[in-house]
Amino acid sequence: MASEQIENYLKQIYNLQSDEGRVSTSSLSKTLDVTPASVSEMVKKLADEGSLTHTPYKGVALTGEGELLALRIIRKHRLWEMFLFNVLHFKLEEIHREAERFEHIMSDTMEEKIDEVLGRPTIDPHGHPIPTRDGVMRHVAGLRLTDAAEGATMRVLRVNDADAELLQYMTSIGIALHMTIVVKQKMNFDNSMRVAIDGRDVNISSTIAASVIVEHA
Amino acid sequence: MASEQIENYLKQIYNLQSDEGRVSTSSLSKTLDVTPASVSEMVKKLADEGSLTHTPYKGVALTGEGELLALRIIRKHRLWEMFLFNVLHFKLEEIHREAERFEHIMSDTMEEKIDEVLGRPTIDPHGHPIPTRDGVMRHVAGLRLTDAAEGATMRVLRVNDADAELLQYMTSIGIALHMTIVVKQKMNFDNSMRVAIDGRDVNISSTIAASVIVEHA
DNA sequence: TCTTATTATTAGGTATGCCTAAAATGGGAG
DNA sequence: CTCCCATTTTAGGCATACCTAATAATAAGA
Ligand SMILES: [Mn+2]
Ligand SMILES: [Mn+2]
Ligand SMILES: [Mn+2]
Ligand SMILES: [Mn+2]
Secondary structure (H helix, E strand, O other): OOOHHHHHHHHHHHHHHHHHOOEOHHHHHHHHOOOHHHHHHHHHHHHHHOOEEEEOOOEEEEOHHHHHHHHHHHHHHHHHHHHHHHOOOOOOOOHHHHHHHHOOOOOHHHHHHHHHHOOOOOEOOOOOEOOOOOOOOOOOOOEEHHHOOOOOEEEEEEEOOOOHHHHHHHHHOOOOOOOEEEEEEEOOOOOOEEEEEOOEEEEEOHHHHHOEEEEEO | OOOHHHHHHHHHHHHHHHHHOOEOHHHHHHHHOOOHHHHHHHHHHHHHHOOEEEEOOOEEEEOHHHHHHHHHHHHHHHHHHHHHHHOOOOOOOOHHHHHHHHOOOOOHHHHHHHHHHOOOOOEOOOOOEOOOOOOOOOOOOOEEHHHOOOOOEEEEEEEOOOOHHHHHHHHHOOOOOOOEEEEEEEOOOOOOEEEEEOOEEEEEOHHHHHOEEEEEO
């Protein structure tokens, strides 16, 4: 069985792979908060075990097997977030942190029970797709609110779940899943924008706008 | 913070303490499934940390601090069992095993949310008392069904949760919490007995009878 | 192309918690 | 009151996953 930390490596590699293609030692070092030396060692072990391929000095890529393991963890993480939000009424900004620990100890039985209780959801409370049990994840394309045109009416597809404070603030100004946002004005000097959410006008910084993924309404 | 294994030591010492008074290295070795040598080492560390007192060659006893830690784990274990049984509809014989892992990673926030959702229960699905958050556990006295007199009418107070197969069998013959059992006949040759559960007569072995704790109805 | 800065790997070492084997202790049998 | 032996502790090691410091490889600039 994969240790908790090995599961974190695999999950992190999966996430970085979507953005970067080949995943570097340094990016893993940063996101997992361990030294590059430790990453090198662990990567060697995971390559021996067949979860990933490693080209020294070039980076790593998950094998089919490794990707499947990663998707299982991601599934458990997102199902658990859904459960915390819908059944235990945790706040949206709290669920990611809790799920980071539970994803590793959730048995397959538990996974199934929760999936059933929740009615087999396909997205989590942040809008992230939940992979199926055999590792299929449908990713819905979208754009960052930063990139929406002035005057456009957009719908919130998903939000960044990692920064709790940011998420809490977004909730407080009314940004939530499936909500409609009208881009009123874009400021070129700092990329902030004025938008209408639910009829009310608010100004949002580029940091916020960049962590909201939207589609045309 | 106490490691997962340290929490298991403390919990196990608490449980054995009720039966044995001073807890021996060998009984911990058996119940935790590690060698006596390992227990000796760990015990030394826990004594240094102030969770227990150790008299070499004589045994250990929890300090107030250690007992409080143990009771926190037990509270989390039993609240979680309750949750698995009532909300996720796990079978009675499955919940103990699952709770063994969750008890260690359940945050205080989670503990509180679950306590609330469940309506602040005082006993778990096996009839074990759930300690309060500040470490008070009310233990209800009872006797083993083995020791009930012939002809007596008893009520099930609690059942042994450790052996899943035994528990599954007990459930299948109708033994459940708060159920009434009439002792029809006691066999002296093997301590088995014939009882009436819910009107139906069944024969139960001494092993089963010993793991059912009852009170006079 | 050569040098330098960045990135990655290897070497050597630590902490935790486990093990086996050897030594110490102390309670009961004689 | 001894001696024996089961129980307990100590000694010496192993695995995992981390670290710092030293070395190696690559990429980038002159
Ligand atoms: Mn998350
Ligand atoms: Mn999420
Ligand atoms: Mn239990
Ligand atoms: Mn229980």
